[in-house]
Amino acid sequence: MAYNFYVNLAYLLGAVGFVWGLRLLSSPDSARRGNFIAGLGMGLSIIAALFAPMEGAANNYGWIVGAMAVGAIVGYLAAKKVKMTAMPQMVSIFNGLGGACAVVLAGVELYLFYHGKRMLDTGGLVIILLTLLIGAVAFTGSMLAYAKLEGLVDDRKVTFRGHNIVNNIMLLVTVGLGVWLCVEGKESGTTLPIVVGILALIYGFSFVAPIGGADMPVVISLLNSFSGLSAAAAGLIYGNNLMLVGGILVGASGTILTVLMCNAMNRSLLNVLIGGFGTSGTSAAKATGDQVVKEVTMNDAAIQLYYSQSAMIVPGYGLAVAQAQKVCKEIDDLLEANGVDVKYAIHPVAGRMPGHMNVLLAEADVPYPKLLDLEDANSALPNTDIVVIVGANDVVNPAAEDDPGSPIYGMPVLKVWEAKNVIVLKRSMRSGYAGIENPLFFHDRTRMLFGDAKDTLTKLVAEIKTL
Amino acid sequence: METFYQFFNTNLILIYLLIFTIILGFEVISKVPTILHTPLMSGANAVSGVVIVGAILLVRESAPDDYFSLILGFLGVVLGMVNAAGGFVVTDRMLEMFKKKKK
Structure with missing residues (x-):
């Protein structure tokens, strides 16, 4: 009896650890402690699972300890070795593995059921199929998201006209077959569950395929929420409250992030999932055709920056691609030494995952009070002497404010054109991921500085040093 | 329908747990x-x-x-x-x- 009590207490404390840890994770000062406490909760949960009383169980501790050692070493090394710039990819992979684990569990449970080693009623089958479906989408979806983030897969090459219709049909068929399986039970034969599993795995890929570019942060948070839900569903299979609580918490946090990301783009989740940015934006005004952009010389840019009162750097995905965060910080230091007030304006969907820019800049040692969010940045911009845009495009597009025909119309953007001067660092005049013209480049306060972001910033550093 | 009533009645505590955890999750993480x-x-x-x-x-x-x-x-x-x-x-x-x- 006492033994049972300690096991249950450990599960309970594990669940409290998750809740408390996530609570602390949502405030900067306590976040690290929060992560530690959640980790502690995980440790307790695993210990409880190892020692929970199970009548007549063979235990097979050798298998379990071996697997845990392999998993812990692989996970630890991967997490320690990964470059900070590859963080979105790493998080995607980890997320996919959680989903894969749920798929494996559901697969084994189905196998046991069909071989008469497990009795299941309809409710039990429904839960297992839910675990299978959600886990499969989280798994293959995350893997494709990883491949996209890593640049292994070109967004435009994995999607085709009418992709969403195909996706919806596939989802309907998969769910339909799943329902049939639940109704028929064992009578349906072993082919059906295998077909359902494979369809679900394909659907995961296909579901993420048409979504790319600037919509990546939404998909990543959504997949995160799916892997949580699959863990919760698996908790129902084993009647384990801790798994249910942990999984639901992750599902909720993923959902909140998804909603935040959608709001930051002023689009509904459905809109993100159905219409890729680039495909729906044909009504954009193309009136900018004969306008010319004005370039600035390196020397001028350096002088403007060095002798300003206040400067604001607006980073975007281009900063991540060029890995220019450290050079950015170097310029920041040089300017600060001359008394310039340097701030960074961070748009919520800048980059490819929620908070991407914050992580990059933190890696370059930029203190986080210098990072302004959308609202603070917009109220500071009219009093800013000079804005430097490093690899951002759609999040500084004035069309979102004043062109109702633009696909991003209504999306909250950084109003950089309200600052006194704007310098845009850009590789070429190609449009951003959204494939939309950006009138900002033709604005009279805007000057362009073409070239690779890192190259340009390095030259700028050298130029500033000569002043 | 009878099965559903029965399911609901026997798993009441689980359903409470589910719903309260969802609410808790949203509350805990809402302002990040x-x-x-x-x-x-x-x-x-x-x-x-x-x-x-x-x-x-x-x-x-x-x-x-x-x-x-x-x-x-x-x-x-x-x-x-x-x-x-x-x-x-x-x-x-x-x-x-x-x-x-x-x-």
Whole structure:
């Protein structure tokens, strides 16, 4: 009896650890402690699972300890070795593995059921199929998201006209077959569950395929929420409250992030999932055709920056691609030494995952009070002497404010054109991921500085040093 | 319908738990500053590694000669462990960077 009590207490404390840890994770000062406490909760949960009383169980501790050692070493090394710039990819992979684990569990449970080693009623089958479906989408979806983030897969090459219709049909068929399986039970034969599993795995890929570019942060948070839900569903299979609580918490946090990301783009989740940015934006005004952009010389840019009162750097995905965060910080230091007030304006969907820019800049040692969010940045911009845009495009597009025909119309953007001067660092005049013209480049306060972001910033550093 | 009533009545506590956890989850995480979006996502992702508990229970109750279950269960434990261990370590690395710059 006492033994049972300690096991249950450990599960309970594990669940409290998750809740408390996530609570602390949502405030900067306590976040690290929060992560530690959640980790502690995980440790307790695993210990409880190892020692929970199970009548007549063979235990097979050798298998379990071996697997845990392999998993812990692989996970630890991967997490320690990964470059900070590859963080979105790493998080995607980890997320996919959680989903894969749920798929494996559901697969084994189905196998046991069909071989008469497990009795299941309809409710039990429904839960297992839910675990299978959600886990499969989280798994293959995350893997494709990883491949996209890593640049292994070109967004435009994995999607085709009418992709969403195909996706919806596939989802309907998969769910339909799943329902049939639940109704028929064992009578349906072993082919059906295998077909359902494979369809679900394909659907995961296909579901993420048409979504790319600037919509990546939404998909990543959504997949995160799916892997949580699959863990919760698996908790129902084993009647384990801790798994249910942990999984639901992750599902909720993923959902909140998804909603935040959608709001930051002023689009509904459905809109993100159905219409890729680039495909729906044909009504954009193309009136900018004969306008010319004005370039600035390196020397001028350096002088403007060095002798300003206040400067604001607006980073975007281009900063991540060029890995220019450290050079950015170097310029920041040089300017600060001359008394310039340097701030960074961070748009919520800048980059490819929620908070991407914050992580990059933190890696370059930029203190986080210098990072302004959308609202603070917009109220500071009219009093800013000079804005430097490093690899951002759609999040500084004035069309979102004043062109109702633009696909991003209504999306909250950084109003950089309200600052006194704007310098845009850009590789070429190609449009951003959204494939939309950006009138900002033709604005009279805007000057362009073409070239690779890192190259340009390095030259700028050298130029500033000569002043 | 009768089955549903019965399901509801017998699993009442579970349903309470489910609903309260959803509410709690939304409440706990609702106001996150942008700076913590990535670490929160990554930390939550590590928590979803709790699915490893299921994998451990599965291997424990498998028959010692049921290699299908054992091998897949082994795989499940590895996957869950990579997710959990890697997730917490990576989150810690991120938060460590945020920490040291506070002057």
